[in-house]
Amino acid sequence: MLANITAKLRNCTCTARKYATSALSTTDNSTSTSIEPRTLTFPPKYQEPRQIWLESLDSIDQSKLGLLEIHPSVFAARPRIDVIHQNVSWQKMYRYVSYAHTKSRFEVRGGGRKPWPQKGLGRARHGSIRSPLWRGGGVIHGPKSPTPHFYMLPFYSRLLGLTSALSVKFAQDDLHIVDSLELPTEEKSYVEELVKERLWGPSVLFVDVNDVFPRSITIATDEIKHINIMPAYGLNVYSMMKHDTLVLTRAALDHIESKILEHLHKNDTRAVMAKFKVDQQ
Amino acid sequence: MSNTTEKALSLLRYLPRVCLANIRDNPGAKKKSRRGRAQHGGDYHGAGNKGSNQRQNFMRIGYETGNNPFYLRFPHEPYYKGHHLKRQYPPLSLLDLQKLIDTNRIDTSRPIDLVTILNTGLYKLFPDQHHFGVQLTDEGADIFAAKINLEVQWASEQVIAAVEKAGGVITTAYYDPHSLQAMVNTKSFFERGIPIPRRMMPPPDAIEYYSNPGNRGYLSDPEKISEERLVLAQKYGYTLPKLDSRILEMLNETKDPRQIFYGLHPGWVVNLKDKVILKPLEEELKEFYAL
Amino acid sequence: MALRHKLFQILHPILTNRCTYSIRHFCYKASPFVEDLDKLNTKYEVSKDPEEWKYVERALPLTIIPEPVAKETYPSGWKPQTNEVKNRPYFIERTKNHMIPVYLDISQRGVRRHTLIKRIQGDINLFEKELVKFLQKESFQPIRSQVNEFAGYIRINGDFVNATKYFLEKKNL
16 A cells, blocks of 8 residues: 555655655765764664754854754654644644533523413413524523533643654654754844745744743744744644744753653653543542 | 654655644544434434433433332342451562563562562552552462562462572561552652651551461561471472572561661651751650651 | 721621631642641751662652663563564564563453554564464464554454464564
């Protein structure tokens, strides 16, 4: 089945770049070794580590500082599109409250008295003029305000959603690692030109570890609605899918990778969903 | 050799960008619950015909429309009287224990007690459901080969023989439910900031078990225990191995009958944030916690 | 008049926040302390002894699953997986707990039993052929199996969990 799809896709005329997602076979060590290499915690057993360019935002033109190794369990996990969809739906619905309201027979004004006697008139028997059978009567099983739609997606579904989204971004060349988010100017045109020059797609999400960002990028991206900044603790599947490109700082990469790997190799897996379970062991 | 993950990721390079507009759930994942219409699912909509059921006014479970129902016909017999209050010991087999040791989940260079077994995350205990500790079963008694200092709450003769034949030491000890609540989740217990409680004595029907040297009870005479070790070796036909001198200190490490954790006395308050231990100096408290 | 007004203010439950009925707190943590903590003068000492702290760390659980250590023999029958397994035409990834991912699915009140082998990498169809050939010796009925190449699992009708694990251990997978 897969062979069928790949055969068809090979015939389509899309300009895809030739480098694959797996590690480069040629040991090209001629790039500058001024950047500190990354050591992977939890050495991967079944997949090769992936490599990604470390870039810089100092100039509008593309500037690659060197290669970094990233963990395949986080950035080359199975791209579960259905799990990504579940995460996106959950993010939309868990805080949604429906305020739609219809009046039922006891809420509609009037209808307390029996309209006519039970027997003798030759008419159908009725108890109230607001019963659901009547025009103007109450609605049966209609929406009742406020109705929350809160539910918790299982912890490991949410974790799989994050790894799938990051893998999808990395596989489609929409993930970039940057040494720092300091820009040379506070002009918004600088960011716009940079994004355009590097073909980073119209919408970009910049992620750093802390919630206090450098002044330059904060002011530059303040007025641009489609280029946003976010701390690492706010990283979510919806935002990753909404924005075309994801740009992480090296510190954010370390933070995210270590957190996700910790959860993937956790000892006590029951405790994560314990507080959302009621009356269960 | 590529696997399906690699294939899927390389496929993605030729497909359009994954965004909010082109993702969906797997077919059949969401089943729309709609009211049936027409020939199948329509008409009575699964509620039957007339009566209390179609009118959604169901009778209580077990009600048999008036006659004496089954669940009330027979008088109460005392076969299971008090079963809900009996002490329960969820089992752990010797094979499981050996697997935990082989996969490095349990450190054999330290004494193994209930806290160690619970900390592996693979054995769960619920003290509020009358669980009083771990019971060691004899599945894996023939393959058990680990020199450990083991402390459980109940162990049969075969299990004791298996552990001692391997060159280990086994003890049975009692923990009251209040102490068990502290042991089940030690991190959250320390975070509560309350002093480590002192372990209570076993109830009257358990004192005999824990004072019996044949059961390696923690309240029995240690000399009698060494006698019983010889007796058991003769009974099961193995030569009692000499305890390994390199780990002799570890094998002899025991807890006081009032102690819950190794090395930590009752009455102490552990501060995980500042990494200090607070010890009481009041005479009354010291006397109570027997420090 | 002023006194009456004051008394009224104190005693009226609606005008003041003072409740005339008893307040029951829903749990131990929510209820306030009986006496002020600042007034307590219990004497205590603070100990930073590293030997004692080692015992505290011993009592705390591990956060991450530990890696198995290489030993000569494993009495329980568990064997770690070697790296050369990736060179085989097919292999089975170990779970997070370093165990073999072969499970027994029991449904329909114990009548339906399926053996589920997950996390299969490589030529899954070749693996299925070899496994079914091995398992056929155990059963009179023909072995019914389902292969899902994309998800990487094989589902076999019947309880062949131990037989499958034996087959995998024999092949050092």
